[in-house]
Amino acid sequence: QQQVKQSPQSLIVQKGGISIINCAYENTAFDYFPWYQQFPGKGPALLIAIRPDVSEKKEGRFTISFNKSAKQFSLHIMDSQPGDSATYFCAASPADKLIFGTGTRLQVFP
Amino acid sequence: DGGITQSPKYLFRKEGQNVTLSCEQNLNHDAMYWYRQDPGQGLRLIYYSQIVNDFQKGDIAEGYSVSREKKESFPLTVTSAQKNPTAFYLCATRDRFISGANVLTFGAGSRLTVL
Numbered sequence: 001q002q003q004v005k006q007s008p009q010s011l012i013v014q015k016g017g018i019s020i021i022n023c024a025y026e027n028t029a030f031d032y033f034p035w036y037q038q039f040p041g042k043g044p045a046l047l048i049a050i051r052p053d054v055s056e057k058k059e060g061r062f063t064i065s066f067n068k069s070a071k072q073f074s075l076h077i078m079d080s081q082p083g084d085s086a087t088y089f090c091a092a093s094p095a096d097k098l099i100f101g102t103g104t105r106l107q108v109f110p
Numbered sequence: 111d112g113g114i115t116q117s118p119k120y121l122f123r124k125e126g127q128n129v130t131l132s133c134e135q136n137l138n139h140d141a142m143y144w145y146r147q148d149p150g151q152g153l154r155l156i157y158y159s160q161i162v163n164d165f166q167k168g169d170i171a172e173g174y175s176v177s178r179e180k181k182e183s184f185p186l187t188v189t190s191a192q193k194n195p196t197a198f199y200l201c202a203t204r205d206r207f208i209s210g211a212n213v214l215t216f217g218a219g220s221r222l223t224v225l
Contacts, residue, residue, distance in 0.1 A: 002169075006152070009150065032211050032212055034211075034212075034213070036216075041218075041219075042218055042219070043114075043200050043202075043216030043217050043218050043219050044153070044200070044216050045216065046213060046214070046215075049211065049213070051211075089152060089153065093211070093212040096141065096158070096160060096204075096212065097143070097155055097158055097168070097212065098143075098155075098212050098214055099155070100145075100152045100153040100154075101152055102150060102151060102152040103150075103152050103153075
């Protein structure tokens with residue numbers, strides 16, 4: 001299976017709160033799991049990525065949690081800020097391409 | 111100034127017309143990709159190319175064509191056979207030397223509207 005399922009479709013969070021976006025995959029051959037951030041009218045940009053041999057990766061306020069046995073991974077944004085308002089895509093990599101989730105539109109209100 | 115240049119940024123076309131979207135990169139990356147973005151559907155892969163003069167179909171290649179005559183360029187033609195071409199088109203590159211990780215760099219996109 002080549003799909004990556006992402007939820008929720010949209011998320012509204014108060015400033016300072018925690019934003020959590022979840023993704024699930026089926027193909028155990030996937031070996032690289034990045035998250036991309038996209039602002040309106042722009043192309044996506046790599047935010048953070050993880051490989052399946054670790055369970056967590058943290059970069060500043062952004063953390064990926066990875067559960068290999070459940071084939072799920074999630075993005076946590078701590079202390080969410082209005083500047084984090086964007087669309088977030090998870091992705092998974094089989095070989096030489098990336099398969100993307102359907103995206104989550106995050107809105108952070110002051 | 112290194113990067114990926116997509117042009118035009120906005121394009122309008124009439125039904126039945128072919129249109130070509132340009133993607134040029136000066137990152138010296140080997141692989142190039144075309145994705146299509148529609149609301150609620152994420153990014154779907156149209157075509158990709160890992161080396162000059164070679165390319166592979168992605169998940170939604172029907173109605174599209176590409177060429178890769180130069181390392182720097184990977185134009186996408188949206189043909190009249192594409193039944194629903196209105197979308198945001200994204201070009202991306204991958205540096206082969208970031209071993210084992212498909213780190214894609216995206217351009218700013220081209221928005222195509224069919225009237």
